[in-house]
Ligand code: ADP
Ligand code: ASP
């Protein structure tokens with residue numbers, strides 16, 4: 001029996017009962033002969049509540065201090081979980097990200113892991129302990145400051161530890177039974193996927209399926225770590241995510257893997273940009289220098305009479321203020337008329353490797369949106385994904401329409417949501 005890394009999300013440890021339930025499951029894995037490393041998230045919506053609190057004392061909280069604050073959420077759950085395991089008669093020790101050897105760069109609030117040195121975890125395991133690690137946090141290599149990996153980052157901690165410890169599997173325990181063809185909170189007829197390729201999972205995660213974080217899937221691909229996404233509430237087998245199907249995993253060669261949606265982005269339009277070389281470069285260099293990642297970009301055809309064009313792009317809402325401030329400061333050098341900010345947008349994406357070889361997928365997608373009376377504002381595609389931006393209010397209806405149109409609906413009632421507030 002090898003080493004397993006199990007990650008429990010906030011909804012799985014939302015209260016004392018949840019912590020005790022999870023402790024039993026962990027002890028069962030240990031009793032089955034595994035060495036067990038557990039990565040745990042903050043209880044319930046603690047991270048959101050701490051973020052709200054920070055914003056009440058400062059509209060744009062200092063990054064270093066915000067990380068200090070947010071990491072306290074995971075410290076609470078890791079200590080309680082270790083206590084619960086001990087009271088079941090098994091040895092457990094909890095570790096912060098820093099103690100577990102999660103070394104990051106120094107970009108606060110969205111640090112990247114650059115190394116994992118889990119010496120203390122190894123020692124704890126060798127001494128017969130279950131090791132509990134606080135998710136979503138690390139320590140910066142240069143300044144030795146506490147950092148966080150960005151929202152949902154415990155998934156990344158889990159896979160990074162699984163890679164560093166050469167685990168046989170990384171189990172992600174959450175409040176649904178696996179990865180579904182759409183978010184079960186939006187599509188009650190969504191179907192559970194037994195096995196999904198890393199490629200399709202990467203696109204779903206990048207498109208907003210928050211059941212797995214994009215960076216965690218990238219990590220799993222790089223280090224070839226199989227992920228098993230499953231519920232901590234039911235004993236059911238979940239979804240395997242891996243490069244190739246393993247053992248008896250059922251493989252369906254579906255054209256479409258799923259429909260993802262995302263309402264966490266905003267759109268900025270830079271109005272009246274001179275249509276000459278170097279303008280887009282200046283705009284996006286300004287955004288990059290502010291450490292902001294962008295998603296879609298669209299440039300309008302310029303009006304011949306004015307020689308001016310508009311450039312729109314999408315970015316996380318949480319970065320909206322920073323981006324507007326940076327562009328305003330650079331307005332004189334870039335030379336544009338004005339900025340428009342819109343945070344009432346949503347994105348819907350259809351994902352599946354089969355779309356490369358099956359004509360008509362794009363047409364079918366647009367037809368489904370049109371029948372649902374949903375207006376499209378931006379479009380972007382990759383080889384295995386097509387995404388559109390619409391009004392945020394239209395997103396749920398659009399996801400359901402596309403899900404039905406591509407024959408993904410099931411009547412089996414398997415899209416159970418066991419916990420969580422969906423926040
Ligand atoms: P955790 O607290 O366990 O990290 P998250 O809220 O981050 O849980 O992720 C689980 C949630 O992801 C589910 O409750 C579900 O609403 C959402 N979700 C979005 N897309 C999907 C999908 N395709 N399959 C399953 N869940 C999805
Ligand atoms: N607690 C953090 C969050 O809510 C990290 C995580 O749960 O993965 O984003």
Ligand code: MG
Nearest residue numbers: 009152210211
């Ligand atoms: Mg999550």
